[in-house]
Structures are given as structure tokens and as C-alpha cells.
Amino acid sequence: MQSTEEEWAKMMRAAISGDALAYKHFLEAVTPALRALAQSNLARCGAGNSEVEDVVQETLLAIHLKRHTWDPERPIRPWILAIARHKFIDMLRRKGRRAEDVIEDFDALPDTGQAPDSLDRHELNRMLRKLNERQRDIVRSLAVEGASIRETARRLDMKEATLRVSLHRALAALAALYRKDGR
Amino acid sequence: MKTRELINVLAADRAPAAARPARAVAIAVALGAVISASLLLAILGLRHDMAGAAHSLRFLVKGATVLILAACAIGLVVRLAHPDAKAGRLPWALAMVPLILALAVLVELLVTPASRWGANLFGVHWSACLVLIPLFAIPPLAGLLYALKQAAPRDAGLAGAVAGLAAGGIAASVYVLHCPDDSPLFLAAWYTLAVGFVALAGYVLGRRWLRW
Numbered sequence: 001m002q003s004t005e006e007e008w009a010k011m012m013r014a015a016i017s018g019d020a021l022a023y024k025h026f027l028e029a030v031t032p033a034l035r036a037l038a039q040s041n042l043a044r045c046g047a048g049n050s051e052v053e054d055v056v057q058e059t060l061l062a063i064h065l066k067r068h069t070w071d072p073e074r075p076i077r078p079w080i081l082a083i084a085r086h087k088f089i090d091m092l093r094r095k096g097r098r099a100e101d102v103i104e105d106f107d108a109l110p111d112t113g114q115a116p117d118s119l120d121r122h123e124l125n126r127m128l129r130k131l132n133e134r135q136r137d138i139v140r141s142l143a144v145e146g147a148s149i150r151e152t153a154r155r156l157d158m159k160e161a162t163l164r165v166s167l168h169r170a171l172a173a174l175a176a177l178y179r180k181d182g183r
Numbered sequence: 184m185k186t187r188e189l190i191n192v193l194a195a196d197r198a199p200a201a202a203r204p205a206r207a208v209a210i211a212v213a214l215g216a217v218i219s220a221s222l223l224l225a226i227l228g229l230r231h232d233m234a235g236a237a238h239s240l241r242f243l244v245k246g247a248t249v250l251i252l253a254a255c256a257i258g259l260v261v262r263l264a265h266p267d268a269k270a271g272r273l274p275w276a277l278a279m280v281p282l283i284l285a286l287a288v289l290v291e292l293l294v295t296p297a298s299r300w301g302a303n304l305f306g307v308h309w310s311a312c313l314v315l316i317p318l319f320a321i322p323p324l325a326g327l328l329y330a331l332k333q334a335a336p337r338d339a340g341l342a343g344a345v346a347g348l349a350a351g352g353i354a355a356s357v358y359v360l361h362c363p364d365d366s367p368l369f370l371a372a373w374y375t376l377a378v379g380f381v382a383l384a385g386y387v388l389g390r391r392w393l394r395w
Contacts, residue, residue: 031190061189062335066335068333079267082267142192145187164198167198171193
């Protein structure tokens with residue numbers, strides 16, 4: 001686990017200095033750990049596996065929007081865990097469940113193998129439907145592997161700068177939608 | 184949408200990340216203090232006996248107490264802005280403030296005759312203190328809450344309350360430049376009440392606004 005943490009921190013530092021690919025690799029690298037954590041946590045709360053990807057996705061969104069709150073001088077694992085824990089408890093509260101035994105660390109989590117990621121019936125889709133049409137188009141179009149900002153801007157007939165702003169607003173709006181959900 | 188598709192979207196968002204919490208808080212404090220101090224100078228002006236007051240022990244104790252409060256609470260706001268926050272020794276440093284106050288009150292009660300206690304407690308302008316400190320706290324509180332909104336405090340209410348404490352400390356440090364009442368009795372009663380009110384306001388606003 002130690003080496004993984006060092007790798008995560010290295011990727012995140014590269015991302016902070018502008019390496020977009022490193023950032024993507026960072027998100028991909030933490031996802032299995034987040035997934036294992038979500039599975040254990042949901043199991044402890046007596047919830048099924050159907051919500052695992054919802055928890056993972058909401059946590060990834062929070063990690064993205066709050067990435068400037070990681071201090072590169074400090075270890076990255078406690079930071080990721082703190083965000084995962086915060087979002088998990090928030091989700092339980094939203095669904096009217098009590099947060100009792102939330103796992104504190106990634107240690108000793110079973111390797112969960114293949115993700116139940118193929119289902120694609122996630123909460124995220126419901127949130128996406130609540131965005132405005134333009135924001136939804138942008139998000140859907142950038143979701144495709146290999147899609148670039150430039151090409152998307154051309155296809156949607158937008159200026160690149162405008163698209164960047166809209167994308168960022170769409171992500172912030174998604175986080176707000178998750179937060180309001182069920183309240 | 185699948186998780187790997189979401190990652191594609193997140194990685195495409197190259198909008199510059201918000202300022203690091205320490206920087207955002209520093210900007211909020213600087214702007215808030217400058218605005219409040221300008222307001223004080225424009226509306227009220229410095230106290231008339233400023234040059235003389237600077238040599239009085241009571242004034243120095245008052246100034247030091249509010250500055251320590253502001254400094255510790257600001258430091259704590261920066262800590263609390265991080266999701267993996269560890270408070271460290273700052274709460275202990277902050278606890279020095281009521282300790283200093285209690286000590287100063289004790290000494291004041293010992294060195295002044297009981298007949299003066301009432302006059303020292305109520306001073307010249309106790310009600311002005313209650314109104315003006317919360318007023319001068321508005322700019323720094325707004326700035327600090329904004330900085331915390333960008334950040335990721337684990338406990339929204341606590342972060343808001345500490346932001347209120349910091350804003351109250353800044354406002355008190357500004358108001359010291361005008362306030363003619365230097366007795367520790369005055370400080371312990373009215374400043375505490377005013378700063379406590381700002382902390383409460385911070386708590387309420389934080390709970391409403393700082394969730395993420």
C-alpha cells in the first residue's frame with residue numbers, strides 16, 4: 001500500500017504542475033481502492049452492491065472539485081480517505097441511514113476484482129438529466145474515450161474557452177445536485 | 184455514465200483549481216481587515232488619546248488579547264479548511280485567550296477599588312462595542328466563509344464558528360483603535376459577548392452554506 005500511496009502522490013504532483021495525463025492516471029489509479037472501500041462500507045451498513053459505483057463516482061467528483069485542498073507536503077492517502085468518508089457519510093444521511101461503522105482505511109480490504117461498472121444505471125445519470133441541455137451535451141461528449149476539448153468545441157459550435165467554463169460549471173452543478181438530492 | 188467515462192470528463196476539466204486554502208484565507212483576512220479598518224477610520228476615527236493609550240498596560244493587554252484571538256482562530260480556519268485536518272496545538276493556543284482574560288480580570292479586581300468596578304465594567308460605550316464589533320466582522324466573515332466554501336471542511340458548523348471567531352477577533356483588533364474603554368472588565372464582558380455573537384453567526388451560516 002505504501003508504494004501505491006507514493007505513486008498516487010507523484011501523479012497528483014505532476015497533475016498540479018499541469019500534466020493532464022498524469023491526472024487521469026491518478027483518478028484511474030485511486031478508483032479501485034475507492035471501490036473496495038465503498039463495497040466494505042456498504043456491506044457494513046447492510047446495503048447491497050448496487051450503490052457501489054454511485055459512491056465511487058460521487059467521491060471522484062468531490063476529489064476533483066476539492067483537489068486544491070491536498071497539501072503536496074502531506075501524505076495523500078489520509079486526504080483521499082477523508083473525502084471518501086465525508087461523501088459516504090453524506091450519502092448515508094441523505095438516504096436516511098445512520099453512519100455507524102465507516103471504515104477508516106484502505107488497509108486489509110479484499111481485492112474486489114472486476115468492477116460492477118458495466119451496469120451503467122447510476123445515480124449520475126439521474127443527476128445529468130437535471131443539468132441544462134448544453135452542459136449535458138458537453139459532459140456526455142467528453143465522456144467518450146479520446147474526446148478532446150477542441151473537437152468537442154467544434155462539434156457543439158462553441159468557443160474552447162466558453163466550453164471550458166461551461167464544463168467546470170457543469171461539474172460544480174453536479175456536485176450541488178448530489179448534495180440536494182433527497183433533502 | 185460509467186466511472187471510466189466520468190474520469191474522462193473530470194480529466195478534461197482543466198479549469199485552474201481554486202487557490203490553496205492558506206492563500207484564500209490570507210486574502211480574505213487581508214481584504215476583510217483593510218475594509219473594516221477603512222470603515223472605522225472613515226466613520227469613527229482613531230481614539231483621541233491614542234498616543235497616550237499606547238503606553239497604558241490595560242490598552243496593551245486588550246490589544247494583545249484580541250490579536251492573539253484573531254491569529255489563533257485564523258490559523259485554525261486554515262487547518263479546518265482541509266478535509267484531512269488535524270487541529271494540532273492551535274486549540275490550546277486559542278484556549279490561552281480566556282485564560283489571559285481571566286487573569287487580567289483578577290488583577291483588575293485586585294488593583295481597583297470595588298467602587299470603580301461598575302464604571303470600569305460599563306465604560307463609556309458598552310453598547311457601541313456590541314454593535315460595532317459584529318459590524319466590522321462582516322467583511323472578514325464574508326471573506327473567510329467564501330474561502331471555506333472553496334475548500335473542504337469536514338464539519339461545516341465548526342468551520343463556520345471558527346471563521347466567526349477569527350472574524351470577531353479581526354473586528355475587535357480593528358475596534359481597539361477607536362474604543363476608549365480599556366478595563367479588562369469591559370473586555371471580558373462586552374468584547375466577549377460581541378465576538379461570541381459573531382462566532383454564533385458563523386456557526387449558523389457555516390451549517391447552511393459550507394456543506395460539500
